[in-house]
Amino acid sequence: MEYNFRCTCPITSALDVVGDRWILVIVKLMLLEGRYTFNTMKESDEGIATNILTAKLKLMEGYELIRKEKLPNNKKTNIYSLTDRGLSLTPLIIELTLWSDAHLKDVHDTLKIGNEVELINHDREGVIAAIKSQYLAKMKDILNPDT
Amino acid sequence: MEYNFRCTCPITSALDVVGDRWILVIVKLMLLEGRYTFNTMKESDEGIATNILTAKLKLMEGYELIRKEKLPNNKKTNIYSLTDRGLSLTPLIIELTLWSDAHLKDVHDTLKIGNEVELINHDREGVIAAIKSQYLAKMKDILNPDT
DNA sequence: CACTTTAGTTGCATATTGCAACTAAAATTT
């Protein structure tokens, strides 16, 4: 994978990896909406085009943010799952949620915010840990139905 | 300002505003590197082209992430400063720093990380508050030299 | 009054994103 960093700054370098229009959206689809196949991702509200989805999934696999595998009994469906590296973007997702709640409600009238913000403000670390462990448990169940 | 949101998701909507290659980099230049004029920003390590810088500053002003003003005694130099909305992106910047430290050191050998990560891990909220208050004090000093 | 600084603009090339239609293999239905 050809990383291409603009400079030595850690912040800019992180943005060289995840600073685009789609990667963090895809992380959200996987982490918070439980989507783990190509088709369920393409059917999301965001309406991502299939060529873009293909390209971004390939890129994210190269960056080791996600993994692509198949179940033993199905040669067709690809299961995409977040790696630890991808999962560790959870705090970023959390901060985007908080920023939206604080700053976009007035300019975006159909913005859909539930009670996540209160939960996060009450126990940020707990929410992050819960999201991660629920994700891992779910994917383990999908990839290792027994055990 | 014509916001254009893909859907009702708060995370995706936040990315509709700041999810590009430059906006958060510019926030960093202002917040952490003390740059507040066009020329000092263009001279940063990131090497941003002047047409892009012009376009992004205009966009950020439209989004009310930054403000553009002049000092009374200088009709030439524009002073760009972060609004509260822009300043509240600080936690996002912090998380990008942490993610870089945890995940890019091995693939980016010239990545420059100091002791920020320890400070953040020791007192995240304190670091965020300190960055914000130092920024506000500095800009106040520049825009209101007396008082 | 010449020179430099500041903040851009302009023209053009390349890269990224987006749309719509199409495809091939695997799985499912009849």
Next chain:
DNA sequence: AAATTTTAGTTGCAATATGCAACTAAAGTG
């Protein structure tokens, strides 16, 4: 087992964003 549907893409083309390099105009400086 043949036809249909599902899954995961690919392909061609248009539009938008990013990048490079040279240029400019107004303001400030020596």
